[in-house]
Amino acid sequence: DMLHTHIEELLQVWEGKHEFSSHSVNYTLSGKRLDIQLNARILPGYEDSWERVLLAVENVTERETARRKLTHSEDYARGLFEYSPISLWVEDFSAVKRLFGDLRQIGIKDFRVFTDVHPEFVERCMQEIRVIDVNQQTLTMFHAPDKQTLLSRLSEVFRDDMRPHFNEQLSELWHGNLFHQREVVNYALNGEQLHVHLQFSVFPGHEQDWDLVLVSLTDITARKKAEAYLEFLGKHDELTKLHNRAFMVDEMNRLERKGPFPVSIIMADLNGLKDVNDQLGHAAGDALLRRIGEVLGKAADRPVHAARIGGDEFAILMPATDERGAVAMMENIQSLIDINNQYYSGSPLSLSMGSATSQHGERLEATVQRADALMYEDKRSYYAKTPGNERRQNSPE
Structure with missing residues (x-):
């Protein structure tokens, strides 16, 4: 395990440096692995011969073990997000939170009446939402070749029948409901209408500014078509x-x-x-x-x-x-x-x-x-x- 970092050390002295350092691995005589931080310096007067080099070895096994566990946890969480069987969106609603604050400052009490009179406010809120990330199932569901394409064409996803549903979602947020769910309509990039079950949740610790929000979308289009067909057959x-x-x-x-x-x-x-x-x-x-x-x-x-x-x-x-x-x-x-x-x-x-x-x-x-x-x-x-x-x-x- 030490070979790679030792090569890096040799490269540093090859370049004429009189000091070098590395994260490396040593082993005790009993075979136990030690993660170490190595710092080395060629002592003064020995710069030509390198006959005297001072090595300082610090045992960082505990720190590196914790770091590896953290990396593993992050990889695990990222894997859960990326490969979840439902569509996941991480979004920033902080601009919407600020717009709500502006309304409260001017004395708006009844949000529903306000949006009935000013439907353009709902449109502006839709435009102010920033999508931070989406997972692989989102790309599949919305027929997007990659994340960049999807994020650049969000106006094709959230349109038409989405606006009344989004108005209801804003009303939930206005009344302090930071977790809610409903059935809404979205559109894939190929124009196909998607019926989805939406679940909205502000991340814990972000309740004050709504800058981190998780939205999950479950495709219920097949169920809706079946329900519509059964309703048709009933009448x-x-x-x-x-x-x-x-x-x-x-x-x-x-x-x-x-x-x-x-x-x-x-x-x-x-x-x-x-x-x-x-x-x-x-x-x-x-x-x-x-x-x-x-x-x-x-x-x-x-x-x-x-x-x-x-x-x-x-x-x-x-x-x-x-x-x-x-x-x-x-x-x-x-x-x-x-x-x-x-x-x-x-x-x-x-x-x-x-x-x-x-x-x-x-x-x-x-x-x-x-x-x-x-x-x-x-x-x-x-x-x-x-x-x-x-x-x-x-x-x-």
């Missing part, structure tokens, strides 16, 4: 992408409570679905249902809602719509069906429809029944005009 029919019966029932209950009235309802039934399923197979029948989903989805702009409430049964809820509006909607649907049939070969789309408008004090369920009765009259008329379908005139699909 929509997967095949047609229209709303489902459960949504229709909830929406009818809401309209009964809050309106706006009058409410018109169209009940519709897809003609000939059973024949298509029997003759061409259920894949062809599903294709018809998807097409009717396209038509009704196009016709039903908010606040109008279209729903598939059964195999081939559909309903359109129209708040603040009278009888004329309902008739106009059915005419529009028929026009869209005619256009759709021009673009698809094979089985044509055909809907039987009936509409009713809620009367004063009438339950919407009764309105549905009246619209349903009119729809079946239209269906009987359709089958009466269609050769070979007489057996269907008095029975629903």
